[in-house]
Amino acid sequence: MLVHNADIAVVFQEIADLLDIKGDNPFRIRAYRNAARMLNSLAPSVQAMVNDKRDLSELAGIGADLAAKIAEIATTGTCALSEELRRELPPALHKLLSVPGLGPKRVKTLYQQCHIETLQQLAEAARSGQICTIPGFGKRTEQRILDAVQAQLSKSERFRIDIALQLGEPLVAYLKASKEVGRIEIAGSFRRGLETVGDLDIVASSPSPARLLRAFASFDGVDRVLSHGSTRASVVLHQGMQVDMRVVAEVSFGAALHYFTGSKAHNIAVRKIAQAQDWKLNEYGLFSGERRIAGESESSIFEAIGLPYIEPELRENRGEIEAARAGRLPQLVSQVDLKGDLHAHTTASDGRNTLREMAMDAQRRGLSYLAITDHSQRLRLVHGLDSEGVSRQIDEIDRLNDELESLTLLKGIEVDINEDGSLDLPDAILRRLDVVVGAVHSNFDLSRERQTERILRAMDHPCLALLAHPSGRLILQRQPYDVDMLRIIRHARQRGCFLELDAQPDRLDLTDINCMAAKQEGVLISIDSDAHSTFDFDHLRFGIGQARRGWLEKKDVLNTRPLDDLKTLLSGARMVP
DNA sequence: GCCGTTTTCGGCCCGACTGTTTTCAGTCG
Numbered sequence: 001m002l003v004h005n006a007d008i009a010v011v012f013q014e015i016a017d018l019l020d021i022k023g024d025n026p027f028r029i030r031a032y033r034n035a036a037r038m039l040n041s042l043a044p045s046v047q048a049m050v051n052d053k054r055d056l057s058e059l060a061g062i063g064a065d066l067a068a069k070i071a072e073i074a075t076t077g078t079c080a081l082s083e084e085l086r087r088e089l090p091p092a093l094h095k096l097l098s099v100p101g102l103g104p105k106r107v108k109t110l111y112q113q114c115h116i117e118t119l120q121q122l123a124e125a126a127r128s129g130q131i132c133t134i135p136g137f138g139k140r141t142e143q144r145i146l147d148a149v150q151a152q153l154s155k156s157e158r159f160r161i162d163i164a165l166q167l168g169e170p171l172v173a174y175l176k177a178s179k180e181v182g183r184i185e186i187a188g189s190f191r192r193g194l195e196t197v198g199d200l201d202i203v204a205s206s207p208s209p210a211r212l213l214r215a216f217a218s219f220d221g222v223d224r225v226l227s228h229g230s231t232r233a234s235v236v237l238h239q240g241m242q243v244d245m246r247v248v249a250e251v252s253f254g255a256a257l258h259y260f261t262g263s264k265a266h267n268i269a270v271r272k273i274a275q276a277q278d279w280k281l282n283e284y285g286l287f288s289g290e291r292r293i294a295g296e297s298e299s300s301i302f303e304a305i306g307l308p309y310i311e312p313e314l315r316e317n318r319g320e321i322e323a324a325r326a327g328r329l330p331q332l333v334s335q336v337d338l339k340g341d342l343h344a345h346t347t348a349s350d351g352r353n354t355l356r357e358m359a360m361d362a363q364r365r366g367l368s369y370l371a372i373t374d375h376s377q378r379l380r381l382v383h384g385l386d387s388e389g390v391s392r393q394i395d396e397i398d399r400l401n402d403e404l405e406s407l408t409l410l411k412g413i414e415v416d417i418n419e420d421g422s423l424d425l426p427d428a429i430l431r432r433l434d435v436v437v438g439a440v441h442s443n444f445d446l447s448r449e450r451q452t453e454r455i456l457r458a459m460d461h462p463c464l465a466l467l468a469h470p471s472g473r474l475i476l477q478r479q480p481y482d483v484d485m486l487r488i489i490r491h492a493r494q495r496g497c498f499l500e501l502d503a504q505p506d507r508l509d510l511t512d513i514n515c516m517a518a519k520q521e522g523v524l525i526s527i528d529s530d531a532h533s534t535f536d537f538d539h540l541r542f543g544i545g546q547a548r549r550g551w552l553e554k555k556d557v558l559n560t561r562p563l564d565d566l567k568t569l570l571s572g573a574r575m576v577p
Numbered sequence: 578g579c580c581g582t583t584t585t586c587g588g589c590c591c592g593a594c595t596g597t598t599t600t601c602a603g604t605c606g
Contacts, residue, residue: 031578
């Protein structure tokens with residue numbers, strides 16, 4: 001039985017929830033939650049580690065006990081403690097924790113006093129007015145529960161990073177225009193560059209916090225105000241996204257920005273360092289007793305605790321503190337490092353702009369090369385190109401290249417990988433191209449073994465240079481197809497070809513974890529827009545964010561290379577003369 | 578349940594807001 005790291009994380013998370021409701025030792029609960037988080041951001045399969053008899057207690061936050069439980073779950077799919085807790089408490093009970101305003105104490109009370117075990121029962125009890133008769137619960141809590149349960153479907157909703165940007169930017173612009181604000185920034189998971197965000201956290205400094213918060217609460221896009229105090233307020237926008245705003249004095253801005261950027265795990269780790277010096281770190285600054293040592297900027301805090309500045313995208317407590325201590329922080333890739341783009345479409349297939357329009361726009365943006373990679377014939381729906389179509393486009397590109405000044409167009413194709421791993425165009429035409437990008441667009445539900453073999457075989461094609469959007473997922477819409485990504489990464493290494501990080505905000509494929517794994521294996525990543533219009537070149541920023549979360553440096557990214565170096569690398573990937 | 582350059586035992590991050598309370602527990606980030 002195949003057990004993924006995420007499956008084990010789910011078991012640990014459920015154990016933590018149920019122990020929490022039971023009122024168990026909070027530090028024991030934290031150990032399970034930390035372990036779940038660690039497993040979710042670990043690329044190598046722990047099941048494989050178990051099979052190889054590796055010592056799991058090498059993993060951060062895993063001791064003898066949790067190592068044994070991981071081995072147990074990896075072998076049987078469950079563990080004795082989980083089963084025991086499920087007998088003791090209704091297994092669905094922990095789902096009540098997802099209702100805002102309900103924590104472990106209240107869930108326990110609801111279960112013990114009213115035998116409420118499910119969201120349906122909770123809704124019933126709230127509707128019948130039973131909840132507000134319980135001590136500690138009032139009319140308003142009851143109403144809040146009712147609203148939350150009814151909105152349950154949309155409640156846990158997360159928003160793609162591009163949507164968050166669309167909603168957040170106008171709000172920040174509005175607040176800046178209010179003249180009540182000094183410094184202001186969107187913090188939280190948005191600033192760390194996550195693929196999706198649950199809410200937006202805005203941090204601002206202001207000489208008049210009350211007026212700024214009033215301006216915030218009366219923003220046109222606000223649907224309702226959840227809370228409104230003297231230093232913070234929370235609202236929900238019409239689109240359903242929650243926005244929290246925190247206002248501090250100028251001297252505390254850096255501390256607040258760091259605090260609200262998170263992640264929580266990173267903050268705890270940093271705070272422990274402060275604590276070891278007998279200092280205190282909170283959102284107002286770094287303090288020795290009453291004396292403020294730092295806080296006006298993030299770098300002042302890092303410097304005071306003896307660390308170099310850590311970029312927001314690294315702040316997940318995935319080794320950045322240790323790397324900072326050792327002076328081994330990566331110099332993260334940034335958008336100015338990108339010299340070109342190896343994946344773009346035109347009106348020849350499903351793009352919305354012509355070849356010329358795409359070329360001119362890429363040139364205007366300062367790229368020095370752009371690979372044109374329309375779809376291949378199999379995708380009839382989007383007018384995929386056959387040999388003849390590709391041939392015509394090759395001639396067109398030759399003519400256009402004569403005209404272009406600072407940009408070189410590369411001849412390419414996004415060729416479909418057939419179910420058997422063969423490519424969707426004859427070798428004769430593929431050999432004429434500068435860059436062949438292979439992609440899976442069909443048969444998503446093959447078994448893990450067959451899907452992996454299919455892709456490995458495609459990578460063995462002598463012309464294939466780049467594997468596009470390797471997991472095939474669509475964020476919040478479609479799960480990745482089941483593949484052994486580590487095998488694919490290692491195969492790319494052996495074969496000398498490259499993997500793509502597709503920068504479309506609904507793909508961001510590879511994930512940060514797999515970027516890390518690719519880097520570790522020495523496989524170069526190409527950060528591509530997969531542009532279907534000239535506007536889509538903007539998406540590169542999201543790809544850069546994802547790459548930075550994956551600790552990628554300029555040297556780890558294929559398309560940071562100047563054109564000549566790129567051509568050398570691409571011809572190296574090609575196994576035929 | 579984990580962890581250790583004060584520790585193998587005794588620690589484990591910190592503050593704001595809400596609601597139901599009359600001084601604070603629970604929740605959230």
